[in-house]
Amino acid sequence: MKTQSITRRYLGIALCITVFISSIGVILLLNINLAKSLQQDTQALVIISRQQAQLESLIKYSYNINRLAHLEQDYAIDVDLLHSAFRQFDETLESMIYGAASTGADQRVNELLTDTDFLRAHQGALTTINESWQQYRSKLSPLANAYFSGYDREQMIEKSAHAIAASDSFHLALESSLLSLSAITDQQTASKLQKIRRIQFAGIVISLLSLTAIIGLFFSQVRRTDQQLARKQAENREILSAVSDGLLLIDKQLIIGEQISSSLEKLLPAEQYSGKTLTDILKRYVSPETLKTTEDYIEILFSEHVEESLVQSLNPLQETLFIIERNGERVEHYIDITFVRTWENERISHVLVSLRDISASVKLKQQLQQSNQQTHSQQTVLMALLRQDPQEILDCLNRAELSLHQINQTLQQASQTPVQLKELANRCMQNTHSIKGEFAILQLNELSEQCQQLEEYFSNAGKQGNINGEDFITAVMQLEQLLSAIQEHIELVNALLHYRQPAVSSSPSAPNWEANTSVYLEKMASSQQKQLSLSWHIEPLYKLSNELARDIKNIITQTLRNAVHHGIEASHERKTLQKPNQGHIAVQLEQQKNSLLLTITDDGRGFDLAAVKHKLITLGERDAQQYTDQQLLAALFRNTVSTAQTVSQDAGQGAGLALVASLLAKHQGRVSVRRNHQGLTVFQYQFPVLPNRAINLATQEAVA
Amino acid sequence: MKLLIVDDSQLIRNRISREQTQHKIGSVYTAEDGEAALRLAKRIKPELITIDLTMPNMDGIACIPQLVADNPKVQILVISALADKATAIQAVRLGARGFLCKPFNADDLNGALTQLINKVQL
Numbered sequence: 001m002k003t004q005s006i007t008r009r010y011l012g013i014a015l016c017i018t019v020f021i022s023s024i025g026v027i028l029l030l031n032i033n034l035a036k037s038l039q040q041d042t043q044a045l046v047i048i049s050r051q052q053a054q055l056e057s058l059i060k061y062s063y064n065i066n067r068l069a070h071l072e073q074d075y076a077i078d079v080d081l082l083h084s085a086f087r088q089f090d091e092t093l094e095s096m097i098y099g100a101a102s103t104g105a106d107q108r109v110n111e112l113l114t115d116t117d118f119l120r121a122h123q124g125a126l127t128t129i130n131e132s133w134q135q136y137r138s139k140l141s142p143l144a145n146a147y148f149s150g151y152d153r154e155q156m157i158e159k160s161a162h163a164i165a166a167s168d169s170f171h172l173a174l175e176s177s178l179l180s181l182s183a184i185t186d187q188q189t190a191s192k193l194q195k196i197r198r199i200q201f202a203g204i205v206i207s208l209l210s211l212t213a214i215i216g217l218f219f220s221q222v223r224r225t226d227q228q229l230a231r232k233q234a235e236n237r238e239i240l241s242a243v244s245d246g247l248l249l250i251d252k253q254l255i256i257g258e259q260i261s262s263s264l265e266k267l268l269p270a271e272q273y274s275g276k277t278l279t280d281i282l283k284r285y286v287s288p289e290t291l292k293t294t295e296d297y298i299e300i301l302f303s304e305h306v307e308e309s310l311v312q313s314l315n316p317l318q319e320t321l322f323i324i325e326r327n328g329e330r331v332e333h334y335i336d337i338t339f340v341r342t343w344e345n346e347r348i349s350h351v352l353v354s355l356r357d358i359s360a361s362v363k364l365k366q367q368l369q370q371s372n373q374q375t376h377s378q379q380t381v382l383m384a385l386l387r388q389d390p391q392e393i394l395d396c397l398n399r400a401e402l403s404l405h406q407i408n409q410t411l412q413q414a415s416q417t418p419v420q421l422k423e424l425a426n427r428c429m430q431n432t433h434s435i436k437g438e439f440a441i442l443q444l445n446e447l448s449e450q451c452q453q454l455e456e457y458f459s460n461a462g463k464q465g466n467i468n469g470e471d472f473i474t475a476v477m478q479l480e481q482l483l484s485a486i487q488e489h490i491e492l493v494n495a496l497l498h499y500r501q502p503a504v505s506s507s508p509s510a511p512n513w514e515a516n517t518s519v520y521l522e523k524m525a526s527s528q529q530k531q532l533s534l535s536w537h538i539e540p541l542y543k544l545s546n547e548l549a550r551d552i553k554n555i556i557t558q559t560l561r562n563a564v565h566h567g568i569e570a571s572h573e574r575k576t577l578q579k580p581n582q583g584h585i586a587v588q589l590e591q592q593k594n595s596l597l598l599t600i601t602d603d604g605r606g607f608d609l610a611a612v613k614h615k616l617i618t619l620g621e622r623d624a625q626q627y628t629d630q631q632l633l634a635a636l637f638r639n640t641v642s643t644a645q646t647v648s649q650d651a652g653q654g655a656g657l658a659l660v661a662s663l664l665a666k667h668q669g670r671v672s673v674r675r676n677h678q679g680l681t682v683f684q685y686q687f688p689v690l691p692n693r694a695i696n697l698a699t700q701e702a703v704a
Numbered sequence: 705m706k707l708l709i710v711d712d713s714q715l716i717r718n719r720i721s722r723e724q725t726q727h728k729i730g731s732v733y734t735a736e737d738g739e740a741a742l743r744l745a746k747r748i749k750p751e752l753i754t755i756d757l758t759m760p761n762m763d764g765i766a767c768i769p770q771l772v773a774d775n776p777k778v779q780i781l782v783i784s785a786l787a788d789k790a791t792a793i794q795a796v797r798l799g800a801r802g803f804l805c806k807p808f809n810a811d812d813l814n815g816a817l818t819q820l821i822n823k824v825q826l
């Protein structure tokens with residue numbers, strides 16, 4: 001089909017070329033023929049003029065012999081010359097008439113006389129010449145052959161007189177016949193020359209015409225081909241701009257071809273594609289290891305002997321995660337890159353690379369996995385709750401949340417030196433490790449596994465030679481995932497506690513939480529050789545919305561842990577201070593007109609403001625020297641200020657009050673810390689009651 | 705046709721050997737590591753080799769190029785638990801003609817062997 005159309009397309013040009021070549025051939029043949037004929041005519045003219053000269057010689061020698069015989073001188077030479085001229089004229093004429101080769105005086109063979117054309121053309125003239133010659137010859141012959149006859153002088157005079165007499169009557173006729181033959185031949189030569197000129201002119205015209213036609217057809221063909229090409233390119237462009245996949249073609253050197261689809265720029269942004277290598281484009285998005293693997297893979301793609309199915313199964317860029325930066329924002333995209341080999345004469349000429357954004361389906365898959373995982377983790381928590389004290393689990397989760405929250409804040413701080421970053425990575429690793437341990441004890445396996453991943457990440461980051469802030473981006477993402485998983489667990493435990501309690505108590509979750517927290521704090525106190533009694537008056541807490549109640553519980557837990565860790569003295573210390581052995585903390589929540597007031601009072605040693613000041617100065621706050629007591633107390637609610645000399649799982653990193661501060665900010669609450677006239681430390685938190693919360697309270701009270 | 709099975713696990717060697725009758729393989733030879741495989745391959749000149757990647761003395765990745773150098777037409781099937789694509793790509797680049805991950809099922813092994821046996825018979 002294709003060959004046929006190509007043949008038809010070039011048929012015009014082929015015809016013109018045929019005409020051109022054949023016309024040149026015909027002209028060449030005609031020219032050769034005419035030239036040959038001209039050459040013959042020229043020879044004929046030479047022969048005719050020679051015959052004329054021989055005729056003159058015959059007369060001249062006849063006279064010479066006659067004169068010398070009369071003078072009684074030797075005429076033998078002239079007899080010889082006459083004989084020779086006679087014979088030559090006779091033979092030449094004979095060959096002119098009958099067609100045979102003749103040898104001229106110059107000993108050259110006259111081919112002309114073998115040509116019957118000449119004879120045919122001039123037969124009449126030749127017959128006339130022959131008739132005159134035969135008569136003249138009969139008179140001249142005795143003299144010309146005198147040498148053989150042995151005539152004496154008298155006889156010679158007589159014979160030569162006969163010959164001279166005959167020449168008088170025949171010479172003129174012969175001469176004029178030869179002249180007319182020469183004139184005819186001359187005329188023919190001229191007409192042949194004219195013919196050659198015409199043929200040449202016609203030839204040149206035909207050649208020029210066919211050449212023009214060839215050039216014209218050629219250019220119109222080129223234009224048609226160009227138009228077809230342009231149309232095809234336009235179609236290609238249209239397809240490439242409409243197709244949603246990123247498409248590009250690479251050669252063996254991995255160099256990208258000129259035609260790429262528009263979607264490619266969206267999928268993998270780059271300033272330029274054409275002429276660059278695929279690895280140039282990919283190296284911004286994938287790790288050096290993946291890049292190396294891709295290069296190796298493309299080498300295999302171009303190996304003809306490797307099976308298609310094997311090649312496809314080895315593709316290293318299926319479902320690959322690309323972090324694409326657009327307008328300064330980094331977005332995760334899952335891109336499926338496939339490679340198709342294009343064959344040409346049993347060799348692989350190019351590879352078509354197509355890129356497809358499959359983020360939506362991958363994310364859906366991840367969501368499904370996540371939801372499965374969530375179900376699984378809920379089961380784990382349920383199992384853990386059956387085995388462990390729920391409050392213990394809740395506390396562990398709260399502690400973990402707090403600690404991870406602190407890590408998250410530190411990681412998101414402005415850039416630090418590599419040494420600091422290394423130290424930070426190590427610290428984060430230790431903290432994550434301790435949280436992981438707690439989860440493991442409580443058999444919260446999902447969380448423990450997530451911690452393990454995070455810990456490994458920090459461990460690797462810490463070992464890295466050249467560390468920078470960006471290395472923590474993945475950690476922050478993992479951390480946020482872990483935090484949200486912990487929050488889900490907290491909600492789940494709270495919900496489960498809620499279901500457990502109605503059977504035990506008519507006041508839902510109230511005393512149980514207080515009792516559990518009391519038990520936990522007493523345990524914590526006893527591990528520090530402290531004794532503790534707690535009094536609770538927080539009834540309004542159980543009428544609050546879930547979120548506010550949870551956050552207030554968190555604030556109470558953090559403040560109490562702080563009070564036990566920092567405030568309450570060890571029993572032996574209290575004894576020397578003449579205080580009761582048992583430290584006492586009172587927690588009270590009151591509903592006021594437009595606010596909630598939480599008061600936590602303890603009889604501990606209060607704040608070591610000098611230590612706070614010292615800590616602030618070592619942290620770089622030089623103005624701390626002039627801080628008032630209130631300013632120093634406010635500083636406690638900033639991150640990482642802790643006066644504790646030892647860091648334990650329960651407290652000591654200074655993150656507790658920082659978390660309290662962030663929770664207060666969330667609910668627009670305020671805090672005041674003071675020491676009252678009885679020497680007790682009083683933390684007072686005030687939360688404004690917002691309209692929606694007021695409604696919530698009102699309905700709760702109405703139900704009650 | 706001669707098949708050489710290179711694997712440090714007796715279990716795997718036995719499992720692959722059982723394919724002999726189904727695929728009408730003339731004779732089956734086994735080697736426990738890369739060095740033994742090279743020595744044996746030089747002597748018996750197998751058309752088909754299955755090879756593990758992690759083995760004592762000499763691993764598969766080091767062994768494959770030498771096996772190919774000895775006989776460029778040999779069909780090598782890598783059977784390995786190292787399932788990452790980078791390793792598979794490396795093995796194919798060096799001359800392997802098939803890749804099968806451990807653990808494999810009967811169909812996987814059968815399919816992979818059939819493919820290479822067809823190529824031997826071409």
